[in-house]
Amino acid sequence: xxxxxxxxxxxxxxxxxxxxxxxxxxxxxxxxxxxxxxxxxxxxxxxxxxxxxxxxxxxxxxxxxxxxxxxxxxxxxxxxxxxxxxxxxxxxxxxxxxxxxxxxxxxxxxxxxxxxxxxxxxxxxxxxxxxxxxxxxxxxxxxxxxxxxxxxxxxxxxxxxxxxxxxxxxxxxxxxxxxxxxxxxxxxxxxxxxxxxxxxxxxxxxxxxxxxxxxxxxxxxxxxxxxxxxxxxxxxxxxxxxxxxxxxxxxxxxxxxxxxxxxxxxxxxxxxxxxxxxxxxxxxxxxxxxxxxxxxxxxxxxxxxxxxxxxxxxxxxxxxxxxxxxxxxxxxxx
Amino acid sequence: xxxxxxxxxxxxxxxxxxxxxxxxxxxxxxxxxxxxxxxxxxxxxxxxxxxxxxxxxxxxxxxxxxxxxxxxxxxxxxxxxxxxxxxxxxxxxxxxxxxxxxxxxxxxxxxxxxxxxxxxxxxxxxxxxxxxxxxxxxxxxxxxxxxxxxxxxxxxxxxxxxxxxxxxxxxxxxxxxxxxxxxxxxxxxxxxxxxxxxxxxxxxxxxxxxxxxxxxxxxxxxxxxxxxxxxxxxxxxxxxxxxxxxxxxxxxxxxxxxxxxxxxxxxxxxxxxxxxxxxxxxxxxxxxxxxxxxxxxxxxxx
Numbered sequence: 001x002x003x004x005x006x007x008x009x010x011x012x013x014x015x016x017x018x019x020x021x022x023x024x025x026x027x028x029x030x031x032x033x034x035x036x037x038x039x040x041x042x043x044x045x046x047x048x049x050x051x052x053x054x055x056x057x058x059x060x061x062x063x064x065x066x067x068x069x070x071x072x073x074x075x076x077x078x079x080x081x082x083x084x085x086x087x088x089x090x091x092x093x094x095x096x097x098x099x100x101x102x103x104x105x106x107x108x109x110x111x112x113x114x115x116x117x118x119x120x121x122x123x124x125x126x127x128x129x130x131x132x133x134x135x136x137x138x139x140x141x142x143x144x145x146x147x148x149x150x151x152x153x154x155x156x157x158x159x160x161x162x163x164x165x166x167x168x169x170x171x172x173x174x175x176x177x178x179x180x181x182x183x184x185x186x187x188x189x190x191x192x193x194x195x196x197x198x199x200x201x202x203x204x205x206x207x208x209x210x211x212x213x214x215x216x217x218x219x220x221x222x223x224x225x226x227x228x229x230x231x232x233x234x235x236x237x238x239x240x241x242x243x244x245x246x247x248x249x250x251x252x253x254x255x256x257x258x259x260x261x262x263x264x265x266x267x268x269x270x271x272x273x274x275x276x277x278x279x280x281x282x283x284x285x286x287x288x289x290x291x292x293x294x295x296x297x298x299x300x301x302x303x304x305x306x307x308x309x310x311x312x313x314x315x316x317x318x319x320x321x322x323x324x325x326x327x328x329x330x331x332x333x334x
Numbered sequence: 335x336x337x338x339x340x341x342x343x344x345x346x347x348x349x350x351x352x353x354x355x356x357x358x359x360x361x362x363x364x365x366x367x368x369x370x371x372x373x374x375x376x377x378x379x380x381x382x383x384x385x386x387x388x389x390x391x392x393x394x395x396x397x398x399x400x401x402x403x404x405x406x407x408x409x410x411x412x413x414x415x416x417x418x419x420x421x422x423x424x425x426x427x428x429x430x431x432x433x434x435x436x437x438x439x440x441x442x443x444x445x446x447x448x449x450x451x452x453x454x455x456x457x458x459x460x461x462x463x464x465x466x467x468x469x470x471x472x473x474x475x476x477x478x479x480x481x482x483x484x485x486x487x488x489x490x491x492x493x494x495x496x497x498x499x500x501x502x503x504x505x506x507x508x509x510x511x512x513x514x515x516x517x518x519x520x521x522x523x524x525x526x527x528x529x530x531x532x533x534x535x536x537x538x539x540x541x542x543x544x545x546x547x548x549x550x551x552x553x554x555x556x557x558x559x560x561x562x563x564x565x566x567x568x569x570x571x572x573x574x575x576x577x578x579x580x581x582x583x584x585x586x587x588x589x590x591x592x593x594x595x596x597x598x599x600x601x602x603x604x605x606x607x608x609x610x611x612x613x614x615x616x617x618x619x620x621x622x623x624x625x626x627x628x629x630x631x632x633x634x635x636x
Contacts, residue, residue: 121571
């Protein structure tokens with residue numbers, strides 16, 4: 001009996017793996033071999049979630065033979081039946097050609113209102129290409145998916161996604177950009193110095209101002225030395241900086257909370273504002289600096305951008321959350 | 335009556351004789367009318383027989399004869415597993431006449447409707463092309479406004495000769511773009527929807543659209559000299575929209591030409607060509623450069 005159960009379990013696992021692999025092959029067609037197996041699976045996983053959460057069928061094709069990438073994208077969109085996995089015909093197709101060094105995101109008719117050409121050009125140029133320049137193709141694709149998800153969330157809130165026409169195919173909407181694959185990070189940082197604030201709130205204000213000016217300089221005094229070291233290896237895109245400013249504009253910060261020795265501080269937001277994650281500060285030479293290293297270690301984001309704590313992560317900022325309860329996954333509760 | 339003294343014996347004898355004769359006459363008359371009736375029935379029967387004979391004759395003639403009706407033969411009414419059966423010949427004759435009339439009619443309707451569908455596809459695809467041309471036409475004023483605002487701002491801050499010369503180049507490129515757009519709008523305005531019937535007009539419109547594309551490229555090339563303008567989000571947004579519209583126009587043009595090719599081939603093929611000529615289905619023009627302009631280089635831009 002036990003052996004039969006094991007056989008059935010094995011068969012189910014094989015079927016699940018085969019199905020998953022087929023799903024990966026359908027969502028990610030890497031003809032130009034730009035991604036490894038793990039990266040393909042990761043992209044397919046996130047794009048599968050996009051389909052289940054927002055009914056958006058988002059495919060990725062890499063090819064060395066696009067010739068005219070604009071025409072290729074329209075033709076391939078139809079050939080692959082992009083949008084057919086969606087019940088509302090919502091389809092997106094990302095085409096990357098390393099030979100022509102071009103990237104195009106083709107938008108189906110059913111999503112033209114949600115993702116206008118200007119937005120597509122923006123995410124390509126301001127989010128995807130910076131990662132491509134650093135040779136991080138999979139990260140560039142996923143970072144773009146993040147903005148696509150964010151846009152879909154906003155559209156869902158405003159009923160924009162559901163009001164779209166349900167029409168199969170694409171008519172050439174989207175944008176094409178120079179991919180600049182492996183061109184290297186040529187970001188020129190602004191020479192505007194930003195010093196640490198005398199209070200956590202002042203430092204946070206300076207940080208938002210720097211983001212608004214798209215000042216990606218990792219050596220600013222508003223960061224702790226550990227954060228500065230970590231950020232040197234980061235790809236900080238203009239779109240990410242814009243996103244920080246825009247997403248926190250709607251958040252209502254509470255007063256800063258300090259530890260007993262006033263070495264650490266936290267600015268947090270009401271639990272109901274689930275997409276506004278807290279900020280950690282540490283004193284450095286008499287001013288308050290952002291401790292992004294600890295934030296990165298302790299805070300995670302769910303599919304709907306709600307923040308939660310990484311269970312078991314060790315950091316010195318727990319004092320600020322003594323009055324909150326957390327569920328098994330680390331999501332705060334009032 | 336003789337006993338009552340009303341009639342004499344002589345009179346009574348005359349009356350009896352008269353009555354006897356009347357009775358014989360009546361009987362004869364009854365017999366005669368009965369014979370007449372029989373004669374009528376016979377006549378009707380003969381007429382009916384004749385009518386049936388005529389009908390049978392016509393049926394035989396029209397249906398190549400009816401096979402003599404054998405007494406009921408049960409074996410003959412059983413299905414023959416290997417046989418295909420034989421239809422009643424008179425019915426098959428009528429069916430043949432009906433098919434001779436109805437099938438061509440159905441074929442004519444099908445071919446006509448198929449041509450109508452293909453022609454409608456051509457009109458629909460042209461509407462897509464026009465809609466995208468209008469979309470681009472609507473974007474150009476926004477581009478003009480953005481650049482003009484930038485130039486005004488720059489003229490207030492920069493007064494060097496080099497800057498003024500650059501501004502003149504940018505302004506000239508913009509003016510050429512506006513002129514090309516106007517020329518294209520004029521062609522569409524002149525011809526209206528009939529433009530798809532006219533090769534020369536459609537080629538002229540195509541040339542005008544090509545000019546807009548060239549002027550656009552030329553304008554963007556000049557704008558490269560203005561990093562501040564080029565990097566502004568508003569300009570990037572407009573540029574993305576213009577490039578997106580350009581691509582939509584290309585896709586719509588490609589689909590329009592495909593639908594025209596499909597339609598033009600259909601109206602030339604037999605037997606649809608007969609219906610096309612009778613139904614007034616004319617050839618449609620392709621939205622592409624004519625042979626002359628393909629060969630002639632555009633000297634205005636390098």
